[in-house]
Amino acid sequence: MKKTFAVIGLGRFGGSICKELSREGMEVLALDLDETKVNEYREIVSHAVMADSTDEFVLKELGFTNIDHVIVAIGDNIQASMLTTLILKEMGIKMITVKAQNDYHEKILNKIGADQVVHPERDMGRRIAHHIISDNILDYIELSDDHSVVEVKAGEKMGGQTLIDLDIRAQYGCNIVAIKRGKEVIVSPMAAEEITKSDVLIVIGADKDINRFEKHLVVEG
Template sequence: MKREFAVIGLGRFGGSICRELSMEGMDVLAIDVDEDKVNEFKNFASYAVIADSTDEAALKELGIKNIDHVIVAIGDNIQASILTTVILTDLGIKKITVKAQNDYHEKILKKIGADQVVHPERDMGKRIAHNIISNNILDYLELSDEHSIVEVKVGERMLGKTLVDLDIRANYGCNVVAIKRGKEINVSPSADDALQKSDILIVIGADNDISRFERHLV
């Protein structure tokens, strides 16, 4: 199934989205004001065009209205990012994803109708920080300001114990929602199944509870 996407801003972040979507066989319209950037993407994006996205007439001419999902990846120029997003919401684009530069930018983008605001530097920084705390923390996903999901390898302290033995819910207020064992993923883990080396737990909880869990058990 081919869907139509547009990526505005072909820096490292937008460029990476554009490349990945194209490799997955998606139809991508790549837009940048910079001619060199556009030339870089001519070979694999379905269409690569030079345009200033703050120019409403230029966007209309590109037929942006017919595109299902537009990704705005303009970083440093916050004003251009905001103006572009306003134009896209006015045009009634179904789904708009925008990269935010800071919290204030994020707030404005949400207010003016961006469907999804992403913060790649901040979020990747958090993930890597958790991975640095322990090599056993494989991934970290923020659900809200106060809640997250972590993916952790079973450490020495958990080996051979059951979820009942560890009593994670009572001791840390977190829930183990799934256990990955090899290729299998068990989404209703049994409380009295002994954990094995190389099992991976998926744990959900409040950030401070997850931090305690990470410090004590991972």
């Protein structure tokens, strides 16, 4: 059966989630206190409602107990975000993802039972920072506080060398888990695989090791 989603808060973050889930054919209930925003999403999502998410009776009336995954994307009102999360938890919602404004907010959300806490602005800031270090760094995804996945263009320094030659695992403590070569994706590449300068490498490792790898092999100048 198709999963059902609810998104509370139709700012940039919540709105983009609504659009993407709807584009993927998911059933989405969108909720906000702002009538203008609600009207904007009426033609995009399955249902768009103007309502107060801190009112448990309203959420039950709207059928939230039947929703598989609720995303709390409330903007600046931290109190409303926390109270909404608490109500959803007490209602027995299977999966609750909440947007955090800061680390303090995240700590409270974790204590009251949020299943997943996201920091879109902070995480995007990190990704952009890594990208602007070098044009060769295409993307950066944080896996934990100290481990990440980075997507990089091989460039001149690595072009023409094999994975054995580069010995990235021994030299930097990172692992190349895949190589994107045009439309082809090579998963778990062999040690004898020769890198071309136009390859895109998917590298996983500890942040400190990835930073050394970036400085020595990726950043060109």
